[in-house]
Amino acid sequence: MISELRKEIILSTxxxxxxxxTQEIMKKCxxxxxxxxxxxxxxESKGLLIRTHGGAIKSKAADMLFTxxxxxxxxxxxxxxxxxxxxxxxxxxxxxxxxxxxxxSLITQYITRFNSLTVITNSLPVISELIxxxxxxxxxxxxxxxxxxxxxxxxxxxxxxxxxxxxxxFIGADGVSLKNGLSxxxxxxxxxxxxxxxxxxxxFLLCDSSKIEKNSFVRFAAITxxxxxxxxxxxxxxxxxxxxxxxxxxxxx
Amino acid sequence: MISELRKEIILSTxxxxxxxxTQEIMKKCxxxxxxxxxxxxxxESKGLLIRTHGGAIKSKAADMLFTxxxxxxxxxxxxxxxxxxxxxxxxxxxxxxxxxxxxxSLITQYITRFNSLTVITNSLPVISELIxxxxxxxxxxxxxxxxxxxxxxxxxxxxxxxxxxxxxxFIGADGVSLKNGLSxxxxxxxxxxxxxxxxxxxxFLLCDSSKIEKNSFVRFAAITxxxxxxxxxxxxxxxxxxxxxxxxxxxxx
DNA sequence: ATTGAATCGATCATATGCGTTCATAATTTA
DNA sequence: TAAATTATGAACGCATATGATCGATTCAAT
Numbered sequence: 001m002i003s004e005l006r007k008e009i010i011l012s013t014x015x016x017x018x019x020x021x022t023q024e025i026m027k028k029c030x031x032x033x034x035x036x037x038x039x040x041x042x043x044e045s046k047g048l049l050i051r052t053h054g055g056a057i058k059s060k061a062a063d064m065l066f067t068x069x070x071x072x073x074x075x076x077x078x079x080x081x082x083x084x085x086x087x088x089x090x091x092x093x094x095x096x097x098x099x100x101x102x103x104x105s106l107i108t109q110y111i112t113r114f115n116s117l118t119v120i121t122n123s124l125p126v127i128s129e130l131i132x133x134x135x136x137x138x139x140x141x142x143x144x145x146x147x148x149x150x151x152x153x154x155x156x157x158x159x160x161x162x163x164x165x166x167x168x169x170f171i172g173a174d175g176v177s178l179k180n181g182l183s184x185x186x187x188x189x190x191x192x193x194x195x196x197x198x199x200x201x202x203x204f205l206l207c208d209s210s211k212i213e214k215n216s217f218v219r220f221a222a223i224t225x226x227x228x229x230x231x232x233x234x235x236x237x238x239x240x241x242x243x244x245x246x247x248x249x250x251x252x253x
Numbered sequence: 254m255i256s257e258l259r260k261e262i263i264l265s266t267x268x269x270x271x272x273x274x275t276q277e278i279m280k281k282c283x284x285x286x287x288x289x290x291x292x293x294x295x296x297e298s299k300g301l302l303i304r305t306h307g308g309a310i311k312s313k314a315a316d317m318l319f320t321x322x323x324x325x326x327x328x329x330x331x332x333x334x335x336x337x338x339x340x341x342x343x344x345x346x347x348x349x350x351x352x353x354x355x356x357x358s359l360i361t362q363y364i365t366r367f368n369s370l371t372v373i374t375n376s377l378p379v380i381s382e383l384i385x386x387x388x389x390x391x392x393x394x395x396x397x398x399x400x401x402x403x404x405x406x407x408x409x410x411x412x413x414x415x416x417x418x419x420x421x422x423f424i425g426a427d428g429v430s431l432k433n434g435l436s437x438x439x440x441x442x443x444x445x446x447x448x449x450x451x452x453x454x455x456x457f458l459l460c461d462s463s464k465i466e467k468n469s470f471v472r473f474a475a476i477t478x479x480x481x482x483x484x485x486x487x488x489x490x491x492x493x494x495x496x497x498x499x500x501x502x503x504x505x506x
Numbered sequence: 507a508t509t510g511a512a513t514c515g516a517t518c519a520t521a522t523g524c525g526t527t528c529a530t531a532a533t534t535t536a
Numbered sequence: 537t538a539a540a541t542t543a544t545g546a547a548c549g550c551a552t553a554t555g556a557t558c559g560a561t562t563c564a565a566t
Contacts, residue, residue, distance in 0.1 A: 160413065
């Protein structure tokens, strides 16, 4: 058996169960114990798992490798609808911020029809898509790579955003409520989004209805900073009214 | 059996199973082992598969965020050798600049073995590969996207490089000569590379021998800025001596 | 804390696969 | 037909993957 195949088995086993034992893989692959231990050492050195006594546990990275695709497909139809709605508010000649996140990464397909658009983003999947369309001018915000997010964060990134000014920002959040405003489960991500809000004229928050009136870990902006909330039709009419009364333009299909 | 047919068999087997063994194809095609190994070597140099001990696995180029498709395979073996040599000069804990270009983008495979490396680059393919390895800390230089180059350029990028300092820089050039120094066929690319040189302690120039004593459009650095020149063994011994006399450490296989 | 069992890393041994070189056969070109 | 080029094969020494051993370390139950 080719060693590469063994490593595949190790990583996929780990992905399913989160934990594995040397003995278990040893029998499954019909090789000696020390060979498996050598594999584990190698995979650990690449950061793809974490060794323990008698086996290994899943690492964040391996998790990312397997679940990023899954995550983007969760609720995909809703996300695409939201993005399509958002794209209606883009005009020829706009300079726009695009935040990172699985929702926002789907917006690219709706913006390549513009001939004179400038996009500024910290999202690698967004750039990965836009790079195919040379007529869309795009800039990437520099800084540290957050592997599991496929995006760029950190103080340098936050500082870099200040070098740009956009007329529209399309941002995401993990939670939004009238009382606590926008919140995120990651501090660094929150800082980036806050900066995008600060440096743009008009702010569009894209988030599906499941996140409305939910709060996450880090609060990063008041609801008044948002001009438009683009969401799906599952939002309740009471919530809709409350947000409108607060001066937020709620956009649904 | 015609060699083209064998290669078809190899690639379609690989497409179905994701993995193959030399012995298996050898029997199926009724040729010697070494013939199959030669086929595998050739197909690998075209980026169509990845060789392993005893066989090959499917090329994973498909799931990359960014890839060069054609140019990277020109002279690929030489480029890989040069990168492997370069990686020998990387130490644990280093902070390194990696320039963009098809040669440099191959260096990633040799640096993931380090546990405490920090990489700063403007190359999207480099980031695309390193993002899989969370133990490698990486930063992307921000700025404008150059679509055809899969990299980041422009005044903001140039300015951003100044925010970093590396102890080693691994750079490329389109031409290098003792008289005119390093040159590039693109002004923006030259500016980025120049900044990397300025902001690092030790500079490694990676270029194949075909570029030695050639001049390109934009001169961007004197030869004295380079501490090491890593190239292939086809460099002539006279040239080698001349460069050494100039104080350049020429590294060949 | 003590002790026994399991696991670990280091070292050495071995088998298999590898690239290099040279030789031969097939194919193309002159 | 002769020469040159290409494809293939065989032999050799080298490199890699794997396995066995053994003392050290860790774990867990007492």
